[in-house]
Amino acid sequence: MTFNPLEERGIPLDRQLRTWRELDVEPVDPDHADPYTKCRIIAMNGIEIESIMFGHNFTRVCPDLEVKRQLAEVRYIEQQQQKVVNWLLPGSASPLETTISYEQVAVDLTAWVARMEPDPYLTQAYQFGVLEDFDHLYRYANLYELIQHRKAEKIVDGLTEVIPGRPTRFHHRHPADNVREPYDRTTVDPLSRLHALTIMAAEQQTLSFYLNVGPQYMEPIARQLYQEIAMIEEEHVTHYESLVDPGETWWERLVTHEYNECYLYYSFMETESDRRVRAIWELHLNMELEHLRLACDLMRRNDGREPEEVLAPELPNVLTFEPNKAYLRELLDTQIDLTTLGTGYVQEAHERFERMQEALMGGEDPVSDQVVTRHVEQFGEDYRVETEGPHPDPTLRRREASHR
Numbered sequence: 001m002t003f004n005p006l007e008e009r010g011i012p013l014d015r016q017l018r019t020w021r022e023l024d025v026e027p028v029d030p031d032h033a034d035p036y037t038k039c040r041i042i043a044m045n046g047i048e049i050e051s052i053m054f055g056h057n058f059t060r061v062c063p064d065l066e067v068k069r070q071l072a073e074v075r076y077i078e079q080q081q082q083k084v085v086n087w088l089l090p091g092s093a094s095p096l097e098t099t100i101s102y103e104q105v106a107v108d109l110t111a112w113v114a115r116m117e118p119d120p121y122l123t124q125a126y127q128f129g130v131l132e133d134f135d136h137l138y139r140y141a142n143l144y145e146l147i148q149h150r151k152a153e154k155i156v157d158g159l160t161e162v163i164p165g166r167p168t169r170f171h172h173r174h175p176a177d178n179v180r181e182p183y184d185r186t187t188v189d190p191l192s193r194l195h196a197l198t199i200m201a202a203e204q205q206t207l208s209f210y211l212n213v214g215p216q217y218m219e220p221i222a223r224q225l226y227q228e229i230a231m232i233e234e235e236h237v238t239h240y241e242s243l244v245d246p247g248e249t250w251w252e253r254l255v256t257h258e259y260n261e262c263y264l265y266y267s268f269m270e271t272e273s274d275r276r277v278r279a280i281w282e283l284h285l286n287m288e289l290e291h292l293r294l295a296c297d298l299m300r301r302n303d304g305r306e307p308e309e310v311l312a313p314e315l316p317n318v319l320t321f322e323p324n325k326a327y328l329r330e331l332l333d334t335q336i337d338l339t340t341l342g343t344g345y346v347q348e349a350h351e352r353f354e355r356m357q358e359a360l361m362g363g364e365d366p367v368s369d370q371v372v373t374r375h376v377e378q379f380g381e382d383y384r385v386e387t388e389g390p391h392p393d394p395t396l397r398r399r400e401a402s403h404r
């Protein structure tokens with residue numbers, strides 16, 4: 001079965017506007033929703049926010065009033081889509097519970113992308129990043145039991161393991177070492193463009209979310225953990241955005257954004273377990289098909305090129321939220337001690353890394369370590385969801401109070 005977004009007809013733009021009643025969606029059930037339904041909601045919210053912010057950035061440098069008007073019309077629909085998608089999240093979930101789902105997204109989305117990415121340099125970038133968000137999940141899960149006396153297994157539901165990744169303290173690199181080499185827009189596989197855009201959007205939204213909810217907590221340890229991990233999400237945004245060729249034209253980027261939205265809504269429609277949410281993915285896909293058609297027209301008119309030159313000849317494999325446990329354990333086994341130097345990766349801590357670490361830590365343990373220490377003190381051991389046996393790295397096996 002082939003679905004070609006360039007050949008399908010969507011809903012005409014003037015019929016995409018929604019009323020208050022249509023915007024007022026019922027959220028998913030916080031206790032019984034499929035964890036991956038929540039992941040799809042969180043991922044898609046990030047994609048819609050990226051489409052809106054991209055539209056704003058484009059319009060700020062666009063001198064053509066007609067184009068600005070069209071961008072504004074489409075963006076109005078994108079922002080309604082964003083409201084519907086994000087408002088599917090239940091208000092009864094605490095920000096920390098939603099945070100745990102955000103990190104589950106980062107883990108299983110990035111791992112899937114790493115597995116499917118055709119370019120080895122880009123694959124390495126995703127493999128490197130995923131081990132860090134994997135560790136964030138573990139740190140937040142320990143915080144969750146400490147301050148809310150609840151267990152993260154209720155949220156991740158055994159689909160994603162909660163065990164140490166590359167320890168968070170080692171994510172604090174010199175900013176110059178967060179900049180990667182971009183792909184080459186003239187030779188890149190179209191799938192790689194979609195991957196880079198998707199992960200960049202997800203990380204950017206994770207960063208914004210932590211920046212906003214972090215200071216809302218009363219407990220100092222929670223405030224500090226959000227502060228520390230938000231600093232790393234900032235690094236992740238730098239890492240992933242630098243993969244995108246800065247030479248892409250605005251038209252090319254616009255078309256890629258709309259195509260990616262079609263790709264993801266189609267993927268989620270195909271894999272969604274909740275019928276009501278599935279209907280939203282399907283409706284939004286039909287809206288995006290029209291956004292894509294309009295973007296393609298703009299590209300032909302202004303870039304003098306055919307969109308087919310930058311887009312995939314057919315829709316890639318359906319992007320799927322699924323467990324990546326074995327894959328992650330293999331990465332834990334082989335890449336846990338990597339850091340970056342310039343645009344590459346090295347196994348040893350280098351001088352610039354160590355200087356940065358010293359300057360930031362000021363002789364104290366980061367809160368990402370303290371949260372685990374506190375958990376061990378209070379509960380006798382750290383919090384984990386270890387479904388596939390002991391940790392592959394012997395030094396990261398279970399810490400118990402007795403042999404601390």
Ligand SMILES: [Fe+2]
Nearest residue numbers: 051078081261
């Ligand atoms: Fe959209």
Ligand SMILES: [Fe+2]
Nearest residue numbers: 103106133136
């Ligand atoms: Fe993270």
Ligand SMILES: [Fe+2]
Nearest residue numbers: 133203233236
């Ligand atoms: Fe991240």
Ligand SMILES: [Fe+2]
Nearest residue numbers: 258261288291
């Ligand atoms: Fe769109």
